[in-house]
Each structure stands twice: as structure tokens, then as C-alpha cells.
Amino acid sequence: MNEITKPPQGFDSGTTSGYDVEEVRKDFPILSREIYGKPLVYLDSAASAQKPRRVIDAMVTSMTEEYSNVHRGVHWLSATATTRFEAARKTVQRFINAREDREIVFTRSATEAVNLVASSWGRTNLREGDEIVISQMEHHANIVPWQMLRTEKGIVLKIVPIDEAGTLLMDEYEKLLGPKTKLVALSHMSNALGTINPVKDIVRIAHDKGIPVLIDGCQGITHLGVDVQDLGADFYVFSGHKLYGPTGIGVLYGRAEILEGMPPYQGGGDMIARVTFEETTFKGIPHRFEAGTPAIVEVIGLGAALEYLMELGLDRVAAHERDLLAYATAQLLEIPGLRIYGTSPDKASIVSFTLGDAHPHDIGTIIDRAGIAVRAGHHCAQPLMDFYNVPATARASFALYNTFGEVDALVASLHRVREIFG
Amino acid sequence: MMDELRDLYQEVILDHGKSPRNFRHPEDANREARGDNPMCGDKVTVFLKVSPGGVVEDAAFEGRGCAISTASASMMTELIVGRTEAQVKSLFESFHEMCTKEDHEHVHHDGLDDEAMEKLQVLAGVRQFPMRVKCATLAWHTMDAALAGGTRISTE
Ligand SMILES: Cc1ncc(COP(=O)(O)O)c(C=O)c1O
Numbered sequence: 001m002n003e004i005t006k007p008p009q010g011f012d013s014g015t016t017s018g019y020d021v022e023e024v025r026k027d028f029p030i031l032s033r034e035i036y037g038k039p040l041v042y043l044d045s046a047a048s049a050q051k052p053r054r055v056i057d058a059m060v061t062s063m064t065e066e067y068s069n070v071h072r073g074v075h076w077l078s079a080t081a082t083t084r085f086e087a088a089r090k091t092v093q094r095f096i097n098a099r100e101d102r103e104i105v106f107t108r109s110a111t112e113a114v115n116l117v118a119s120s121w122g123r124t125n126l127r128e129g130d131e132i133v134i135s136q137m138e139h140h141a142n143i144v145p146w147q148m149l150r151t152e153k154g155i156v157l158k159i160v161p162i163d164e165a166g167t168l169l170m171d172e173y174e175k176l177l178g179p180k181t182k183l184v185a186l187s188h189m190s191n192a193l194g195t196i197n198p199v200k201d202i203v204r205i206a207h208d209k210g211i212p213v214l215i216d217g218c219q220g221i222t223h224l225g226v227d228v229q230d231l232g233a234d235f236y237v238f239s240g241h242k243l244y245g246p247t248g249i250g251v252l253y254g255r256a257e258i259l260e261g262m263p264p265y266q267g268g269g270d271m272i273a274r275v276t277f278e279e280t281t282f283k284g285i286p287h288r289f290e291a292g293t294p295a296i297v298e299v300i301g302l303g304a305a306l307e308y309l310m311e312l313g314l315d316r317v318a319a320h321e322r323d324l325l326a327y328a329t330a331q332l333l334e335i336p337g338l339r340i341y342g343t344s345p346d347k348a349s350i351v352s353f354t355l356g357d358a359h360p361h362d363i364g365t366i367i368d369r370a371g372i373a374v375r376a377g378h379h380c381a382q383p384l385m386d387f388y389n390v391p392a393t394a395r396a397s398f399a400l401y402n403t404f405g406e407v408d409a410l411v412a413s414l415h416r417v418r419e420i421f422g
Numbered sequence: 423m424m425d426e427l428r429d430l431y432q433e434v435i436l437d438h439g440k441s442p443r444n445f446r447h448p449e450d451a452n453r454e455a456r457g458d459n460p461m462c463g464d465k466v467t468v469f470l471k472v473s474p475g476g477v478v479e480d481a482a483f484e485g486r487g488c489a490i491s492t493a494s495a496s497m498m499t500e501l502i503v504g505r506t507e508a509q510v511k512s513l514f515e516s517f518h519e520m521c522t523k524e525d526h527e528h529v530h531h532d533g534l535d536d537e538a539m540e541k542l543q544v545l546a547g548v549r550q551f552p553m554r555v556k557c558a559t560l561a562w563h564t565m566d567a568a569l570a571g572g573t574r575i576s577t578e
Contacts, residue, residue: 357440359488361462362431365551369427378463391463391486420431421489 019320024312025401027052038371041406046191046219046350046397047375049244051305058304059246062297070296071287085296088303089286095306096236097227098253105252105259105286106294110218111141113237113252114185116289117214118145120262121235122183128154130182135160135168135197136387137190140380142216146185160186162387166193166342170201177209184213188220188236192379192395193342194325194350196220203232212258218242222399223321223348225314234258240298244400245305249298252289259285266291317400321349324398328407335414341393352379352393355414358421360394366420367413374410429547430554431489439489444482444499451480453571457564459556464491468499468564476507481565488557494545495561501538507569513538514562521548521555 025031028050033040042050062084068077070085086101093101107113126132132146136159146157158181160173168186177184184206189196199220203213214235217226221238228236235258240249254262309317328351332338337356355363364376375395378385385391396410451469458465466485473479481499502510516535520542548558 359492361464361488361554361557362490365430365554366427377461382463385463391465420427421436 019316021320021401021403025403027054027308028401029053029056031401035371035373036369041370041372041409043396043398043402043406043410044373044375045222045399045402046242046395048241048247049222049399050401051246051301052244052308054308055245055301055304059297059301062300067297069293081296084300084303085294088299091303091306092251095225095310096221096251096253097229099229100256102285103228103253103256103259105254105289106299107237107250107252107289108248108295109241109250110216110237110239111145111250113235113250114141114214114216115145116252116265117235117237117254118149120265120289121258122146122149122155123153124261124263126153126155126182129156129180131156131158131176131178131180133158133160133173133176133181133184133186135173135186136162137166137168137193137195137381137384138185138187139191139216139218140382141218142185142187142214143383155182156180159383162195165344166190166195167344167346168195168197170198173202174205177206177211181206181209181211184211185216186213187216187218188226189223189348190342190381190384191219191350192352192381192384192393193344194347194352195342195344196224196346196348198346199233200231207232219348219350223318225318228253240302240305243302243305244309245302246298249295249302251302254285256285259289262289264291265289312400318348320400321398321402324402324404324407325349325351327404328396328398328410331407331411332414335411335418337418338414341388341390349398350395351397352395354390354393355417356421358417360392362421363394363414363417366417367410370409370413370416372410372413426547426550430551432544432547434544435489435493438493438496442483442492442496444496445484446482447484448480448482451482453568455564455568457485457560457567459487459491459560461556462488464488464557464560466491466495466561466564468495468561468568470565470568472507472569478502478505478507478510483561483564487560488554490545490548490554490557491560494558497542497545498561498565501541502565505534509534510569511566514566517542517545517562518559520546521558524549 030050066080068081070082089101089104092104098104107116132155134157149155150157158176161169163169186197186202188199199215206213212234215233217236217238222242234255236253238251241247332351339354341352360376364374377392448469451471453470453472456467464487466483466487469482470478471480481502483495483499513535516539545558548554
């Protein structure tokens with residue numbers, strides 16, 4: 001058996017660049033629980049991250065002390081709730097370095113944010129034969145909304161290919177951009193492979209041709225952060241729950257100029273004709289896109305999550321996660337029969353793998369009994385699974401609270417899988 | 423805890439999972455259906471040859487799945503041949519009960535079922551793994567759809 005108990009030289013267990021992961025873990029109540037009598041080893045943060053006490057407390061305080069509807073009452077509670085709610089919008093603005101807080105639209109999730117753009121911007125701006133460029137590695141959330149628009153509008157989807165390592169082929173990308181291309185919609189980072197895409201180059205190349213860009217930042221933002229002004233993308237979408245915040249809340253960042261030109265989401269493109277009704281009902285961006293009572297408590301929880309992350313320091317988090325990834329990759333490759341999908345030189349915090357003949361579902365079930373949570377499946381990226389000709393992979397994803405010891409636990413449990421499957 | 427894993431991954435299951443029986447596409451099949459488990463992306467196609475009198479004369483399958491779903495499909499194709507449609511349905515009911523209920527009773531005791539159920543008992547371990555029940559029953563639901571005329575089914 002391999003030497004799996006100690007990180008190799010250069011890995012200073014748990015204290016990468018002065019980052020004290022054991023202290024950080026104390027902020028996450030769930031991490032101290034056991035599963036089947038074993039300490040929980042949570043390696044599924046790419047699906048959804050665990051929540052720090054800060055987020056839980058902020059949501060509890062909101063509901064126990066400061067709760068009311070927002071934007072519509074003169075009473076103290078409503079004013080307080082509104083202040084907290086809008087303060088969270090400013091926190092998001094700060095976190096992604098948006099120019100103005102009205103560029104932050106709260107949605108239910110990243111999925112809803114993409115649908116909002118497809119529905120509002122897409123229906124208004126796209127004609128039959130227009131092209132949208134996506135990639136082979138997109139999450140279904142950045143495929144299906146465009147397919148629905150294709151059915152409705154007769155637009156065409158162009159797919160940027162990837163190589164065997166899971167790296168986007170930038171030459172092919174550039175070639176796909178033509179006079180009919182009306183939007184580029186690509187992920188910052190692949191949730192199934194971990195590949196980090198050169199989003200800044202992607203935006204620059206598209207903008208040189210006058211083509212707007214949407215970036216699906218669901219995974220990228222959690223490991224790399226984002227500066228939307230530096231990036232220059234027209235839209236950037238992400239979900240709160242992968243960023244250590246609550247479920248039910250996502251963000252659509254849109255450049256003010258582009259959002260200004262978009263009709264309300266709910267009610268659809270046809271509603272744009274009823275201008276009088278619209279103007280008396282909606283105040284402009286971002287509220288135009290936030291019809292109905294918003295996810296007040298969740299927005300406040302998201303704000304708390306981002307404050308927490310900014311205090312921890314995204315750079316330190318990123319460094320810790322890079323070390324975990326390097327260590328995990330080295331350890332996993334020692335296991336006979338293990339194959340990693342996604343070996344791009346530029347990747348973060350995700351290891352997708354198969355192990356001999358063992359189906360990822362069986363791997364997931366077996367290591368679950370050792371308290372280890374990984375994702376087994378197609379990761380909502382079936383076209384990508386088809387590319388690699390596998391039905392599924394097992395995926396371990398590493399977050400700010402994971403440790404080298406947890407990597408060791410994963411490796412040990414995979415040896416158990418090998419024992420069972422011979 | 424580890425015993426539950428051993429119950430689930432018994433030798434018989436691992437064997438059927440690795441070398442599935444009747445893993446082929448018979449030319450003369452007259453019923454077929456495709457089954458998907460959207461949660462994991464597993465797919466199975468079940469082929470049946472049913473005589474004019476309603477007896478299953480051949481059963482086979484193709485597809486990709488985990489050890490549990492492959493073993494279950496493989497065993498199923500061995501066990502349903504020679505049975506009438508009604509007998510196959512009753513076996514499916516018994517099997518389904520076994521996968522989902524702790525104190526299950528075979529729905530029908532007709533001797534035939536008892537013997538088949540004894541073989542299928544190796545799959546009873548899935549009861550301790552609720553997330554995996556769909557793996558064990560996918561091929562059976564698909565076979566049921568094939569008998570009914572052949573459609574696409576999905577376990578969700
Ligand atoms: C890259 C990527 N895009 C989009 C999504 C969709 O996120 P949500 O389900 O929170 O809307 C995910 C989450 O799995 C993702 O990883």
C-alpha cells in the first residue's frame with residue numbers, strides 16, 4: 001500500500017501560508033458531526049458548500065429580530081430589513097467589484113440568472129439564424145435555456161470543443177465567432193473537470209468583434225473570486241449556496257448599460273409594450289428584474305457569507321485549495337486503475353475520476369460508509385460525459401475547510417473499493 | 423456498517439456485474455424498451471422475445487450501469503425466460519417488495535416465484551441503501567414497459 005498518512009514534503013499539513021484550516025473548520029458546525037459513526041469528510045462542496053456559523057447566525061437574527069417585508073413598509077422593521085437587504089447587495093457589489101450596486105440582480109439561483117438573460121435579453125435581441133457560442137464543458141444550466149430559445153427563435157448553438165485534457169480550444173473558439181454570433185456564454189470553471197477557462201481572453205476576443213459575453217461563474221467565483229470590471233464580461237452569474245451561503249439565492253451581475261436595455265423577466269418580452277404599466281410598477285434596474293417578494297433572509301445570509309470570505313482572504317483560501325488539489329492529485333494517481341478526467345494545466349479544486357471497473361455509483365456508496373461524501377454521476381454535464389464516453393465519474397471537490405488528512409481518508413477508502421471490486 | 427456493504431456487494435452480484443449474462447441484442451426480439459436513470463445517467467435497453475401465447479422465450483439487455491443495476495438486469499434475464507407475462511409481472515412485484523420493504527412477503531406463492539426469489543435474495547441488501555433501490559429495479563421497470571408494448575421509461 002502507498003504511503004498515504006503524511007503529505008509529501010512541501011505540504012505543511014493544514015497550515016498553508018499561515019492558513020489555519022483547523023481554526024476555519026470550527027466556523028462550520030456541520031463539520032463536527034459523524035456519518036455512520038465516522039467523522040464526516042465532506043468532499044462535495046462543488047455541488048453545494050457547507051455553511052459557516054456566521055451565515056446561520058445572520059439568517060437567524062434576520063428572522064428573530066429584524067424580519068419584515070422589504071421596500072414597502074414605513075415601519076421600523078421594514079426599514080431595517082430593507083437596509084440589511086440592500087446592504088447585502090452592496091456586499092455582493094464589493095465582492096465582485098461591480099461599478100454600481102444596481103448591476104446586482106438577485107435571482108433564485110445561477111440557473112434562474114441564465115434563464116433571465118435568455119428570456120429577457122435573448123428574446124429581445126435574437127433573431128432566427130443568430131448564433132450563441134457555448135462549450136463542450138457547460139453545465140446543463142448553461143445549455144438548456146439556450147436550447148429552449150433555439151426552439152422558440154430558431155437560433156443556432158455553436159459548441160467550442162475541448163481537448164482530451166479538458167482544455168478549451170481557444171483557436172476553435174476564435175474561429176466560431178462570426179457575423180451571426182450574438183452571444184458567448186461560457187463557464188469560468190468546469191464543475192465536472194475543474195478546468196479554469198481563460199475568461200479574460202474569452203471576453204476580449206468576443207468584445208473585439210462586438211459580441212457580448214455571459215460567464216457562468218458558479219464554480220470559478222468560489223475558488224478564484226472575480227473582478228467583473230477587470231474581466232469585462234457583460235453578464236456574470238453565480239449561486240449563493242456554492243459560496244458558503246444559503247440555497248434559494250443567486251446573482252446576475254449585468255453591466256448597467258446592458259441591463260437598462262432589457263425588459264422585465266417575468267411577464268416576458270411581450271410586456272415591454274405596456275410601458276405605462278411597467279414604469280409605474282418597476283423602478284428601473286435592478287428591481288425591474290426582481291418581481292415579487294425577494295428571498296430576504298437568503299440575501300442577508302449571502303451577504304454574511306461574502307463578508308466571511310473577504311475576512312478569510314480569498315487569496316489564502318485559493319492557495320490552500322491549490323495545495324489540496326496538488327496533494328490529492330498526486331495521492332490519487334498512486335491508486336492502480338484510477339483515471340482522472342480533467343488534467344488541464346489550469347484547474348482548481350476538483351478531481352473527477354473513475355476507478356477500474358467500479359462504477360462511480362458503487363464507489364460513492366462504498367466510501368459513503370466511511371463517512372466520505374463525493375458526487376457520483378454526470379454532474380449535470382452529460383455532453384461532457386459523452387465526450388469522454390463515460391456514463392459518469394466520481395468527483396471529489398475541495399473547499400476552504402478541507403484538510404490533507406481528509407485527502408488521505410479518501411485515498412484509504414478507495415483502496416477499500418478496490419478490495420471489493422478485486 | 424461494513425457488513426451492510428458486504429451484503430450489498432456479494433460475490434454473486436460482483437460476478438453478474440462484471441460478466442453480465444444475456445448482454446446482447448437478439449435479432450428476433452419482438453419487444454424492447456429503453457430505461458434511463460436520470461440521476462446517474464445509467465441506461466438500459468431490454469429485449470424480449472415473447473411467443474404468440476404470451477411466454478417469454480428470450481430476454482436480453484444492453485446498456486451501462488453500476489454493479490447493482492447490471493447484476494439485477496443480468497439475473498432478471500435469466501429468471502424470466504419460460505414464464506408467461508402474468509408470471510413475470512408477479513415476480514416483478516415480489517422483487518419490488520423485497521427491495522423496498524423490510525418485512526416483505528412474496529406477493530404470490532406459486533413455487534416458481536419462491537425459487538426465483540431465493541436467487542434474487544442477494545439483491546435484498548439494497549434495502550439498507552435507499553439511494554440504490556432504483557439501480558436494482560431499473561431493468562425490471564424497463565422490462566415491464568417492454569412487455570406492455572415498449573416505451574421509454576425513466577425512474578424519476
Ligand atoms: C458550472 C455550474 N453552472 C451552473 C450551476 C447551476 O447552479 P444552480 O443549480 O445553483 O442554479 C452549477 C451547479 O451545479 C455549476 O456547477
